[in-house]
Amino acid sequence: METAIETRSPSVAVVRFRGRLDFLSAANAREQFTAAIAAGQHKLIVDLAETTFIDSSGLGALVAGLKAARQASGDLRLARLPEQAASVLKLTSLDRVFHSYSSIEDAVATY
């Protein structure tokens, strides 16, 4: 899995995961969130447009990122969910927890 982080402002960053966010890459995703929050970017938008697959470990990484961001008085929001990611959120009822947006700009505008 490849990760890219785009800074939108001192406190807002877009994190993009390209490939599978699964048990092999979840630890790396958690590290990315931790590093971004430590750098002051506690308002995160995770762009999942190019995330081809997410499993429960990847989901756990998103949950961990959400908790860490909230503890830093920020948030973690999702954008451009593919079908499979949306399905995983719905099947676990975590669609009731994460705010999701159809575009990056819509998500950025909420901060």
Added chain:
Amino acid sequence: MPPTDRPASDDPAPATYELAFAGNTEGLDALHHLLDRVWQEYPESRRPAPGWQAEFMTGVGEIVANIIRHSIIPAQARDRIQVHIRRTPDLVEATFINEGAPFAGNLEDPAPVFDPLDPLALPEGRYGLALARNALDTLRYERDHHGYNRWVLGKRLEHPESGASHA
């Protein structure tokens, strides 16, 4: 559920697919490509909807992750997982077989309970088995006395003429 009045000529012929893959990135790539091939080889009019495909892959992904993380013995000859996929007009069934440690969990493990209004208390794990159960119609595990594990995952295809969509 028996077929209703859809034209028999629209039904894809039953087919089987097989793959032996390692529990690493390349192996998972091969498994994902195989499933893509299964969907593509359906006649377009009978192809499962993207949402249905996504759920099936979700169930597969959870069980394969469980096998790789808890059953496979790395760097040994027994690090391959065999998958047999059977496709009929009404069902897709994937059977995963590996030689390794037995499944020590509980297939009926409940999903974590959480309050959506209290995200700081959200569990960060234990979603996997419930996720697989919710994504699939069939989830069975067996272990034989030769030390082989066998997981059977199935999902029924619902046809438009039955009043439900493929999704």
